[in-house]
Amino acid sequence: MKYNFDEIVDRVHEDGSYSSKWSNNERMAKMFLTDKLPEDRLVFFLADMDFRCPPELTASLVKEAQHGVFGYSSVPEEYYQAVCRWMRDRFGMEVKPEEISTARGAHSAIVNAIQKLTKPGDGVIVPRPTYYYSDDVMSIGRHYCGFQMKNDNGYYTYDWEAFEALCKEPQNTMAIFQQPHNPTGRAWTDDEIRRFASICRENNVIMLCDDVHMDIKRKDVEIHPFIKVVGPEGIVMITGINKTFNLAGLAVTNVIIQDPAIREKMGHSWGGMSPFGIRACISAYTECDDWLDQLNDYLDDNIDYVVDRFHKELPKVKVWKPEGTYILWLDFTDCGFTNEELDQRIAGQAHIGFSDGAGLEPPAGTLFRRMCVPCPRSMLVDAMDRLVKVLS
Numbered sequence: 001m002k003y004n005f006d007e008i009v010d011r012v013h014e015d016g017s018y019s020s021k022w023s024n025n026e027r028m029a030k031m032f033l034t035d036k037l038p039e040d041r042l043v044f045f046l047a048d049m050d051f052r053c054p055p056e057l058t059a060s061l062v063k064e065a066q067h068g069v070f071g072y073s074s075v076p077e078e079y080y081q082a083v084c085r086w087m088r089d090r091f092g093m094e095v096k097p098e099e100i101s102t103a104r105g106a107h108s109a110i111v112n113a114i115q116k117l118t119k120p121g122d123g124v125i126v127p128r129p130t131y132y133y134s135d136d137v138m139s140i141g142r143h144y145c146g147f148q149m150k151n152d153n154g155y156y157t158y159d160w161e162a163f164e165a166l167c168k169e170p171q172n173t174m175a176i177f178q179q180p181h182n183p184t185g186r187a188w189t190d191d192e193i194r195r196f197a198s199i200c201r202e203n204n205v206i207m208l209c210d211d212v213h214m215d216i217k218r219k220d221v222e223i224h225p226f227i228k229v230v231g232p233e234g235i236v237m238i239t240g241i242n243k244t245f246n247l248a249g250l251a252v253t254n255v256i257i258q259d260p261a262i263r264e265k266m267g268h269s270w271g272g273m274s275p276f277g278i279r280a281c282i283s284a285y286t287e288c289d290d291w292l293d294q295l296n297d298y299l300d301d302n303i304d305y306v307v308d309r310f311h312k313e314l315p316k317v318k319v320w321k322p323e324g325t326y327i328l329w330l331d332f333t334d335c336g337f338t339n340e341e342l343d344q345r346i347a348g349q350a351h352i353g354f355s356d357g358a359g360l361e362p363p364a365g366t367l368f369r370r371m372c373v374p375c376p377r378s379m380l381v382d383a384m385d386r387l388v389k390v391l392s
């Protein structure tokens, strides 16, 4: 391996880290049920990697810093060409520069799309469990319409009847999908994508595809963007470099709309880029393929390691290997703990920070946690040793 994903980066103390998930504040202390954060804590709750980004990309940002003037920026043609190249070479998807808009982060793009493409009071459909969209939807006066997916031992599929029933309600005018899905890790098959799209199109429901995890996948899995499978009609696709290259702090998001009617409604008002964001995206999409391929290999091994240990040593925790993303959706329902007992053991005793499952909207009466594993393997070895000790 050319890149060293085993390196431990000290995101607590190293100058310039400004890491949110490793910070020392009240919110973090609360997560660990204490006033004083444990020094030996391990945090896995945020979709944010503990790896340095590709060295080629860092070098491009140093070059940008040396320019020394960081005024209002204009996105150059080279940027759009880089996005087109990435989509073509990595996904077999032809995109034209005029079909791309830039936004500062996926959330701002999602809110903008909901605002421009639906009306106050309209419903936005979201399959559950889900990443956090409820605030995006409700903060601008739309109804949030969730429905549960089917869960077969950790393998999630759509409840088509429930989905179609919601699409048929005329006030529901948009549905949010992800390819691949956070937190279940599903990478939807072409058949599933065709079925989503045909139900949406029959009922005039706009598809908002949040594909920010599309570059992260297992070796034997292909990620097919919705537009590639079913064509552009009625689809807004959101992608970017934030997750793939650990650049969430730069907030670089690309919105691809190939349906001219939707593009006209949206206009180009998605928010400007910073010069660092521009430079980072050009570098990511032109110089960093190798790094990403090696990252995916490393993540495959991380996921195998953690899932195998759960299966062998904590078999009551149900977990399924995700097809895409670096996220594990851990089902503790059959372990016999209450939510508080589980917190006491995991956060209080093992000093491990997971996302509380309830925020990701699983069915009532279940007990989930979300674990993101894009970190050096040694952290996972330590975490699994601790978990086995407190949960066995």
Ligand SMILES: Cc1ncc(COP(=O)(O)O)c(C=O)c1O
Pocket (backbone or CB within 6 Å): 047, 104, 105, 106, 107, 108, 131, 178, 182, 210, 212, 213, 240, 242, 248, 251, 253
């Ligand atoms: C599916 C999904 N969408 C959107 C986001 C937020 O992305 P951004 O930081 O670009 O707003 C995340 C972050 O974890 C995510 O997992």
